[in-house]
Amino acid sequence: MSTTERTRALRRHMIVEARRATVEHGLHGFTIEQLxxxxxxxxxxxxxxxxxKDDAVLGIEINADVEVIDEYAAGGVVPGELDPLDSVVALAIDQFHRIGIARSDEVLIRQVFEREPALVARFLSATDVQLARITESVRRRFAWDDPTDRRARLVTEAAAALLKVTAETYFDDAFDEATGPAFEALLTENLRLLRAVTTTERESTT
Incomplete structure (x- = not known):
């Protein structure tokens, strides 16, 4: 196991244990020292x-993806021939490969939010910050330098919507992980469906 993999595994261990402690004792029922x-x-x-401690529970890691996002902005991480929306979806898939994703994680974070509803606002705020960072990286990658250009924001929000719909399907209690598609395959299929419906709508109006 490489140093990067060990660091990632340690961070994941801390996040999982922080969430378990929160579900069992509440956010203020344990200390950082105990964790x-x-x-x-x-x-x-x-x-x-x-x-x-809040950040550990929510999985908000210090500078966890700064290098990856900067590399993406400079034209790396995903193939350079991808269009903006495809590239952001590919970036999301790359991140899932790096950090891993499991349905058990979603169950645990849902229990955390049920125990500590105040953390939902903190989570949403962190998500907004991340979306802003991705938007800026898209702007840099595709040289959309005009500050009034809304394309980077539109691309990022579209990708976020795809991820939201995919996550709602994948993490639904009725989803059969044994027979259903992997998260990556489901996300890719949703991207295909979005492109198909927008293309159909465009063609029907010409």
Whole structure:
């Protein structure tokens, strides 16, 4: 296992244990020191990865994807011939490969929000910040330098909508993981459906 993989596994371990502790005891029912003891890391190590206990519970890691987003903005990470929407979806798939995704994660975070509803607003705020970062990276990648150009925002919001619909399907209790498509395949299919319906609508009006 590489250093990057070990770091990723450690971060994931801290996130899962923080969420489990929150579900069991509430956000204020355990300390960072207790979490560190459970995971087997020092307080200093914890703060190398997370700015606060809340961030650990929500999985908001310090500078976790800055390098990847910067590389994407510079034309890397995903194939350069992809159009803007395809490239953002490919970036999302790349991130899922890097961090992994499991339906059990969604169940746990749902339980966290049920126990601590106030964290929902914090999560939504963090999501808005991330969307803004992705929007700026799209702007840089495709050299849309005019600050009034709305294309980067439209592309990012469209990709976010695709991810939302895909996640709602994949994490639904009725979804059969054994027979259903993988998250990546489902996201790719939803992108195909979106393009098909928009193309059909365009052709029908010409």
């Amino acid at each position: 560190c003891e459970t995971v087997g890391v020092s307080r200093r190590t914890f703060f190398n990865h997370f700015a606060s």
